[in-house]
Amino acid sequence: MEIEKINIAIVDDHTLFRQGLVKLLSESNEVNVLFDADNGADMINKLCNHPLPEVILMDITMPVMDGYESTKWLKDNHPDINVLALSMFEEDKPIIGMLKSGAGGYMLKQSKAGDLISAIKGIAHQSFFINELVSGKLLRNIQNNQPVKSQSIGLSANELKFLELCCSDYTYKQIADMMNLSPHTIDNYREALFQKFDVKSRTGLVISALKNELIKL
Structure with missing residues (x-):
């Protein structure tokens, strides 16, 4: 039985990284890259000409329209699209900023391809992806949709x-x-x-x- 691929897009201003990621993920039988863009404004233009992705891999620091603004725009205009932030460094400030903007999780750019694909699958199915900073206790609450008051x-x-x-x-x-x-x-x-x-x-x-x-x- 053929596996239904998850449709994604990649938004990152570093051309070599973006193109390398497109090539890497295109080889997966679980992910389909619909398009790539070099900033949020380019992403908005390309969304008009492609099917809507389920997940967008979003760089944070970009010219013209950065990851924060792009994620907020997506949440206002296409709330069903899940955003997975891509970060060079595991720092609180940019990660918190992306979560506040509406991202459902984040991955480090130096992560292994298999881990990234797992993150894409997780955020596509649950709208949130939690990495090692959050333990199994919170993850179970999220999976069971049982918020802790x-x-x-x-x-x-x-x-x-x-x-x-x-x-x-x-x-x-x-x-x-x-x-x-x-x-x-x-x-x-x-x-x-x-x-x-x-x-x-x-x-x-x-x-x-x-x-x-x-x-x-």
């Missing part, structure tokens, strides 16, 4: 405020100043929330907060 995990008002500020560009030191708390207290909040959500990073906290609708952005 703040009262069930015992979040205090300060913990909720801290969680909200984590979804911003502020540093932990700035968050401490805004909440009139010591950096040590903020560290305690962070570690407590890591344990409550069973995650290991600020990005994991943000994914938890967004998925479980604990904050409003």
Whole structure:
């Protein structure tokens, strides 16, 4: 029986990387590359001339129209298209920005082809792709569509405020100043929330907060 391929598009301004990814993924029997584009504006033009993809692999830093703006445009105009962000570095700020813009997950550009295809399949089927920054506990909640509400995990008002500020560009030191708390207290909040959500990073906290609708952005 022939496997139904997942239709995707690739948006990245680095021509060699983009073309290499197109060639690599085109060899897969699970993915069909509909088109590639070098920025968001080019993507919008090509969406008019091709079938809509199920997943778009989205670079973050691009000229003309970057990944944040492009993802927001997609969520406003084609909300059924899932966005998987592509990042060079595993840093909180760009990843959080893409999640807030509407991306359902992210992958590092240096990932193996098999891992990328697994991520494409995951986000196509579940709308979210969670990597190693988020453990199995949160993943099971997502798969079972069982959001964890703040009262069930015992979040205090300060913990909720801290969680909200984590979804911003502020540093932990700035968050401490805004909440009139010591950096040590903020560290305690962070570690407590890591344990409550069973995650290991600020990005994991943000994914938890967004998925479980604990904050409003």
